[in-house]
């Protein structure tokens with residue numbers, strides 16, 4: 001297996017140097033299910049578990065290996081298995097808040113270069129949801145591309161595309177149709193050898209259908225993870241990495257019913273660049289553009305230049321982030337720091353299991 005095809009490069013190699021010296025192999029996590037992993041390394045793909053030491057050290061679920069991570073693996077002698085000894089620092093990641101828990105982040109995927117934010121151009125279309133996803137992508141450091149699917153179901157695509165271009169900042173906006181294949185060539189242009197992309201979006205927008213288009217004839221993934229699959233699903237139930245025929249990798253994700261933001265202060269500015277630019281003209285540097293005097297953002301709103309929907313969306317997301325951030329700070333102040341012991345799974349492949357009494 002050529003790791004370059006999986007996105008390995010000289011930067012990763014230098015980050016890996018101490019592990020290389022320790023005799024470990026680099027591998028990429030392509031599947032994760034409750035501390036049971038599938039990794040792909042120079043020897044191909046194999047199941048892997050994390051060491052008890054790593055489980056001790058990583059108190060937060062978000063620290064544990066996730067799909068997309070590069071890890072240092074020790075092969076288990078005589079077995080087609082690996083032990084994950086270390087996780088390399090992530091270049092990018094997608095995080096969201098765990099629903100219901102004020103204080104916990106969930107890592108959706110790591111080390112992706114491009115994030116396709118997919119939305120359907122049918123009656124589920126919701127520009128505010130696109131803005132929400134864009135905040136998450138910007139915060140995580142990856143490049144967002146807005147994909148408007150189901151072109152065939154839209155009577156007036158041009159005006160809808162214009163609306164989305166008006167809120168997407170620097171992100172490309174690509175109208176496509178998974179059903180007919182129209183526009184999917186433009187998606188392919190975003191990909192290439194060594195590039196990792198991911199589809200995100202609510203359920204039913206057509207992420208898996210677009211993936212099938214990109215895979216062309218090769219509907220079966222070459223990285224065979226089926227042996228560890230659950231059977232009989234209609235929608236995507238977990239994240240899988242698919243190598244594309246022309247190079248690059250793409251990760252499909254299950255549809256999210258809702259996306260609650262985790263911290264995203266820079267992400268907010270990046271997703272609302274025109275508001276960030278206007279804000280430079282406010283009297284107060286930390287202006288929230290809510291009720292402060294001499295606010296350039298509200299002046300633009302009142303002059304009818306900044307669209308009201310855009311302003312309201314910004315305020316809604318900003319307030320949401322304030323709540324998450326202050327809850328997290330509060331927990332850190334109390335010393336909890338949102339830390340929660342990682343549950344032990346009675347999984348025989350998880351490194352012997354009982355090295356850490358649960359009392």
Ligand SMILES: Nc1nc2c(ncn2[C@@H]2O[C@H](COP(=O)(O)OP(=O)(O)OP(=O)(O)O)[C@@H](O)[C@H]2O)c(=O)[nH]1
Pocket residue numbers: 149150151152153176177178179180201202203204205206207208209210235236237253254255256
């Ligand atoms: N008319 C039309 N239907 C589409 C298009 N793309 C996908 N669909 C249909 O939309 C439905 C959902 O498509 P999926 O690809 O499963 O959607 P998904 O985003 O992967 O959904 P989850 O896995 O649940 O998150 C299926 O019935 C598809 O056939 C399109 O371009 N046009």
Ligand SMILES: [Mg+2]
Pocket residue numbers: 207208209235236252253254255
């Ligand atoms: Mg799907």
Ligand SMILES: [Zn+2]
Pocket residue numbers: 279282283287288289290292294295296297298
């Ligand atoms: Zn202001």
